[in-house]
Amino acid sequence: MTAYIVRRVIAAIFLLIAVTMITFGIFFLVPRLAGETSTQLAAQYVGRDPSPEALAAVEKNLGFDQPIYQQWWEFAHGIVAGRTFRYGPDASVCHVPCFGYSFKSHLPVWPEIVSRLPVTISLAAGAAVIWVVTGVAIGVLSALKRGSVFDRLSMGLALAGVSLPIFFTALLSLALFSYKWPIFPNLQYVPLTQDPLLWAKNLVLPWVTLAFLYSALYARLTRAGMLETMSEDYIRTARAKGLPERQVVVRHGLRAALTPIITIFGLDLGLLLGGAVLTETAFSLPGVGQYAVEAITDNDLPQILAVTTLAAFFIVAANLVVDVLYVAVDPRVRYK
Amino acid sequence: MRTIRSSKTAVLAAAAAAVVLAATSCSSSGGGTSSSSSSSYNAGITGVVNPSTHAGGTVAYQLSSTPDSMDPGNTYYAFMWDFSRLYARALTTFTPAPGTGGLKLVPDLATGLGTPSDGGKTWTYHIRTGLKFSDGTPITTADVKYAIERSNYAPDVLSNGPTYFHQYLVDNSTPYPGPYKDKTGGLDSIQTPDTHTIVFHLKQPFADFDYLVSNPQTAPVPAAKDTGASYVNNIVSSGSYMFSSYTDGKGATLVKNPNWSAGSDPLRKQYPDKITIDFNIAQTTVDQNLIAGNTTLDMAGAGMAAATQATALSNPSQKSHIDDAQSGALAYVAISTNVAPFNNIHCRQAVEYAIDKTSVQTATGGDVHGDIASTVLPPTVNGYTQYPDQYPTPGNAGADSTQGLNSAKQQLSMCGMPNGFTTNLSARSDRPNEIAMAQAIQASLKKVGINVDIQQYPSGKYFTDNAGAPAFVHSHDLGLMMMAWAADWPTGYGFLEQILDGATIKASGNSNLSELNDPNINQMLSSAIQNTDESARLQAWGTIDKAAMQQAAIVPLLYRKDLLYRPAAATNIYVTEAYGMYDYLNVGSTK
Numbered sequence: 001m002t003a004y005i006v007r008r009v010i011a012a013i014f015l016l017i018a019v020t021m022i023t024f025g026i027f028f029l030v031p032r033l034a035g036e037t038s039t040q041l042a043a044q045y046v047g048r049d050p051s052p053e054a055l056a057a058v059e060k061n062l063g064f065d066q067p068i069y070q071q072w073w074e075f076a077h078g079i080v081a082g083r084t085f086r087y088g089p090d091a092s093v094c095h096v097p098c099f100g101y102s103f104k105s106h107l108p109v110w111p112e113i114v115s116r117l118p119v120t121i122s123l124a125a126g127a128a129v130i131w132v133v134t135g136v137a138i139g140v141l142s143a144l145k146r147g148s149v150f151d152r153l154s155m156g157l158a159l160a161g162v163s164l165p166i167f168f169t170a171l172l173s174l175a176l177f178s179y180k181w182p183i184f185p186n187l188q189y190v191p192l193t194q195d196p197l198l199w200a201k202n203l204v205l206p207w208v209t210l211a212f213l214y215s216a217l218y219a220r221l222t223r224a225g226m227l228e229t230m231s232e233d234y235i236r237t238a239r240a241k242g243l244p245e246r247q248v249v250v251r252h253g254l255r256a257a258l259t260p261i262i263t264i265f266g267l268d269l270g271l272l273l274g275g276a277v278l279t280e281t282a283f284s285l286p287g288v289g290q291y292a293v294e295a296i297t298d299n300d301l302p303q304i305l306a307v308t309t310l311a312a313f314f315i316v317a318a319n320l321v322v323d324v325l326y327v328a329v330d331p332r333v334r335y336k
Numbered sequence: 337m338r339t340i341r342s343s344k345t346a347v348l349a350a351a352a353a354a355v356v357l358a359a360t361s362c363s364s365s366g367g368g369t370s371s372s373s374s375s376s377y378n379a380g381i382t383g384v385v386n387p388s389t390h391a392g393g394t395v396a397y398q399l400s401s402t403p404d405s406m407d408p409g410n411t412y413y414a415f416m417w418d419f420s421r422l423y424a425r426a427l428t429t430f431t432p433a434p435g436t437g438g439l440k441l442v443p444d445l446a447t448g449l450g451t452p453s454d455g456g457k458t459w460t461y462h463i464r465t466g467l468k469f470s471d472g473t474p475i476t477t478a479d480v481k482y483a484i485e486r487s488n489y490a491p492d493v494l495s496n497g498p499t500y501f502h503q504y505l506v507d508n509s510t511p512y513p514g515p516y517k518d519k520t521g522g523l524d525s526i527q528t529p530d531t532h533t534i535v536f537h538l539k540q541p542f543a544d545f546d547y548l549v550s551n552p553q554t555a556p557v558p559a560a561k562d563t564g565a566s567y568v569n570n571i572v573s574s575g576s577y578m579f580s581s582y583t584d585g586k587g588a589t590l591v592k593n594p595n596w597s598a599g600s601d602p603l604r605k606q607y608p609d610k611i612t613i614d615f616n617i618a619q620t621t622v623d624q625n626l627i628a629g630n631t632t633l634d635m636a637g638a639g640m641a642a643a644t645q646a647t648a649l650s651n652p653s654q655k656s657h658i659d660d661a662q663s664g665a666l667a668y669v670a671i672s673t674n675v676a677p678f679n680n681i682h683c684r685q686a687v688e689y690a691i692d693k694t695s696v697q698t699a700t701g702g703d704v705h706g707d708i709a710s711t712v713l714p715p716t717v718n719g720y721t722q723y724p725d726q727y728p729t730p731g732n733a734g735a736d737s738t739q740g741l742n743s744a745k746q747q748l749s750m751c752g753m754p755n756g757f758t759t760n761l762s763a764r765s766d767r768p769n770e771i772a773m774a775q776a777i778q779a780s781l782k783k784v785g786i787n788v789d790i791q792q793y794p795s796g797k798y799f800t801d802n803a804g805a806p807a808f809v810h811s812h813d814l815g816l817m818m819m820a821w822a823a824d825w826p827t828g829y830g831f832l833e834q835i836l837d838g839a840t841i842k843a844s845g846n847s848n849l850s851e852l853n854d855p856n857i858n859q860m861l862s863s864a865i866q867n868t869d870e871s872a873r874l875q876a877w878g879t880i881d882k883a884a885m886q887q888a889a890i891v892p893l894l895y896r897k898d899l900l901y902r903p904a905a906a907t908n909i910y911v912t913e914a915y916g917m918y919d920y921l922n923v924g925s926t927k
Contacts, residue, residue: 040800044796047412048498061492086493088567089515174621182628284618299796
């Protein structure tokens with residue numbers, strides 16, 4: 001088991017290195033192939049009508065005059081060993097993990113990401129609880145009452161949830177419950193430590209909107225899994241043994257049907273922790289996803305790199321946790 | 337074309353506003369005696385809405401994006417130049433008044449406007465006595481000098497703002513590397529003979545210098561507290577409010593500056609207890625919060641989201657809270673003088689006659705988004721002169737009218753292209769309004785046989801790589817380019833120089849998209865800016881404007897307007913023409 005985890009962690013590190021390399025490549029090589037010079041690249045980070053001296057200074061300070069592999073090496077080195085920058089009267093040390101300084105604001109990127117993580121975690125975790133509970137419960141009930149009105153209604157709703165884009169449901173929920181009937185007026189993120197009640201109240205709409213999409217997906221997945229499992233021989237055996245139906249469903253049926261759900265849950269949660277871009281943008285939540293949008297709009301490489309690396313890290317970590325969890329959920333799985 | 341407000345009316349409006357402001361300033365700031373004026377559509381353009389001396393409450397700003405920086409020495413956004421005056425006092429600023437009154441410069445940190453000498457090459461200012469920073473230390477002219485040095489001579493650290501001082505001030509014999517690299521020296525051409533006097537030595541006479549020093553870059557910065565790029569986290573205030581918190585990318589809170597004194601500042605008041613700003617709030621949410629009264633102002637001052645505009649304008653009570661303000665920007669088509677066949681003036685003039693400006697206006701959503709333009713200078717710029725349209729067509733319909741069609745065809749014949757030709761029109765792919773205008777232009781020009789292919793480029797690289805890179809323009813046959821332009825300071829020179837002067841053409845980041853390099857226009861610009869006689873200067877801008885139109889290098893389309901919303905709780909609200917948005921200096925709130 002330990003050897004397995006070590007192997008996975010080493011593989012994850014290589015994956016993260018590859019992610020940063022690819023991001024670097026897309027940022028620098030693609031425009032260069034289209035004929036962009038490093039001075040033109042630098043011009044994006046200077047105000048309107050820059051002087052040649054200003055362009056040269058910015059080009060040098062951002063390191064655009066160096067070969068791309070060297071720029072990447074300095075970036076990677078900074079993550080594990082820190083870097084020193086000069087954006088003022090004194091040189092400042094960018095501590096580990098140093099994702100560099102924003103090209104636009106020249107402020108360090110990592111503290112900014114860290115300050116935004118609680119927002120994204122609040123959003124993702126709250127929504128996850130809702131969608132897992134409702135999605136699995138609806139899926140199980142639908143499977144058990146296959147063909148009933150409840151089954152048809154819930155699956156119809158699930159289809160709507162999967163089909164409707166989140167920017168639509170988000171705007172609709174805002175229009176109805178924040179603007180027209182101001183049940184949740186003036187939504188703004190309030191830290192949990194500051195006011196737990198307001199934190200929860202202001203996150204209800206984003207949670208429900210995000211969970212609507214995912215619970216629909218999970219309901220359909222659970223239903224399909226349960227239908228398959230409940231027709232297995234061992235379920236018939238369990239019933240024949242005289243086990244109560246509740247125990248048959250939960251202990252034998254649901255547990256087996258949960259394995260694929262856990263896999264996909266790990267991926268979904270990992271992806272969301274890297275930034276729920278659409279939800280955070282629609283609800284103006286200052287999380288990592290909003291930061292990602294800002295980074296891309298500003299073409300700010302250090303910010304883009306930090307977000308992509310973080311998102312990749314969460315996905316890799318979530319996958320690892322899921323794989324380890326398999327052992328607990330499914331006794332047939334053993335790692336060597 | 338919509339009638340432009342006569343100067344007489346504007347003067348009356350300004351005078352009325354001045355009376356209101358004077359009256360409010362005489363009242364006790366804590367008295368809460370507010371007299372509310374009626375709120376009606378466009379009331380904030382000609383007068384002060386809800387004038388009040390009510391003290392207390394919170395003025396809440398929201399913004400759909402983030403500022404380039406809140407550091408007064410590192411910003412190029414108009415709304416930041418407007419807002420920063422709350423915590424950064426420049427040597428001069430614009431009169432807090434609606435209408436054209438807002439275009440008039442007044443001393444702020446200084447005791448008076450600059451005294452030019454040496455034919456306009458030397459400018460001297462004296463600052464008020466008793467001024468203090470928010471940390472209690474006295475403000476001296478050395479702090480003003482330092483602020484200009486850091487903002488103009490250290491582009492590797494503070495790269496966002498303009499560098500006009502670097503451009504116009506005499507440099508040291510060895511080029512000055514800025515205060516971060518040269519910690520002991522300074523720029524010799526800014527002298528501070530005593531703590532209250534500052535003298536600027538320019539390379540050449542520059543009559544708009546009073547406008548240049550209205551930039552927040554002249555707001556004092558104490559060298560001991562400057563931490564370069566991270567100074568934005570701990571800005572030391574010289575204005576009526578100071579930062580109590582700032583979080584990059586999220587927002588800020590300002591509170592009253594206890595070291596500011598009303599006696600040293602005839603322009604500012606301290607009405608709200610607190611001013612808050614939230615960044616990255618979706619534009620529709622900002623709009624809805626304004627309508628619901630949850631926020632006081634949209635900081636960007638660039639208008640509501642398209643979705644909100646339609647519903648707000650159709651609701652009479654909401655409409656009464658809207659001002660359709662001139663933004664000071666001109667939307668136009670730049671015609672390249674170096675891309676064939678537009679190197680022939682008659683082909684350019686054919687385009688001037690053929691474009692149906694009414695259909696362009698309709699494509700952007702109608703007259704609420706802009707008045708049809710026939711001059712380069714918008715009406716809200718000092719020096720604007722209304723002269724007869726050089727390429728008139730009935731109803732501004734261009735080739736959609738018989739007269740426009742015939743005039744355009746006649747010019748095409750004189751150009752040797754009687755059957756028309758094919759060319760390209762560039763537009764920014766992420767600006768739907770610009771694309772819509774380009775499509776309307778494409779349809780107009782087709783009527784005279786000019787087939788236009790629209791080429792779209794992202795706005796982030798439009799000036800560095802595409803329309804603003806002449807080599808690219810030539811190799812990609814960009815005969816026509818969509819463009820929008822606003823002045824860095826509201827005078828003819830501030831508006832015209834970068835887009836008409838041949839000397840400003842550069843290989844990348846070019847704003848003179850037409851590559852107009854007319855010796856006569858270059859000369860007129862150069863001699864006008866050296867003329868310290870203001871009335872002669874104002875007249876010259878109109879003459880240059882007309883000369884540029886005769887060269888047919890620019891097709892003015894619209895004087896842009898933005899729909900701004902002012903909630904009922906907002907007090908002392910009016911549009912300042914200096915920034916083309918609400919004046920943020922003395923906004924209060926009844927909440």
